[in-house]
Amino acid sequence: MPSRRLRFGIVLLVCLSLGLHRGVIQGIAWTQMLVHYASETTLLGAVEMxxxxxxxxxxxxxVQKDREAEGKQPQQSPQAASKLHAVLVNITTLTAPSADDFTFVMPRQSAVRRCQAPETPPPRCGQA
Structure with missing residues (x-):
């Protein structure tokens, strides 16, 4: 059975060979860009930018330069951007339900009393 360090090293090498490090770096970049653009414009505009x-x-x-150096092109199609925009437009047009749709139950004015008093002293497990 391989040790933990060996297994971790194997997983790390496989991830690096598949180029997953670029995906992590790209995700960090998108998060930074989204935060930066959201401070300048609306959230929908920030996502579009x-x-x-x-x-x-x-x-x-x-990341793009590294991909080109290895000969891999990003797999983003123009349809993906339009789908993202369609989803975001649908999300921004949601409206809250009116107050008439909710029903509230008023709490009881008095607390419910227990019928039985608790046992005294409390039962002890495993002692005779």
Missing amino acids: TFDGEHPCPLCKA
């Missing part, structure tokens, strides 16, 4: 490809940050450029 983050994922449209026209406003790359230095970290995105570095």
Whole structure:
């Protein structure tokens, strides 16, 4: 049975060979861009600017350069951006239900009393 360090090393090497480190770095870059753009515009505008490809940050450029150096192109299609926009538009048009749709139950005015008093002294397990 391999040791923990050996297994961790094998998993790490497999992840690096698959290029998963780029995905992690790209995710960090998108998060930073989203936070930065959200401070300047609306959330919908920030998401559009983050994922449209026209406003790359230095970290995105570095990931793109690394992908091109290895010969892999990103797998983003124009349809993916339109689907993202359609989902975001649907999310922003949600409305809250009216107050008439909710029913509230008023709490009882008095507490419910117990019929039986607790045993005294409390039962002890395992002692004779």
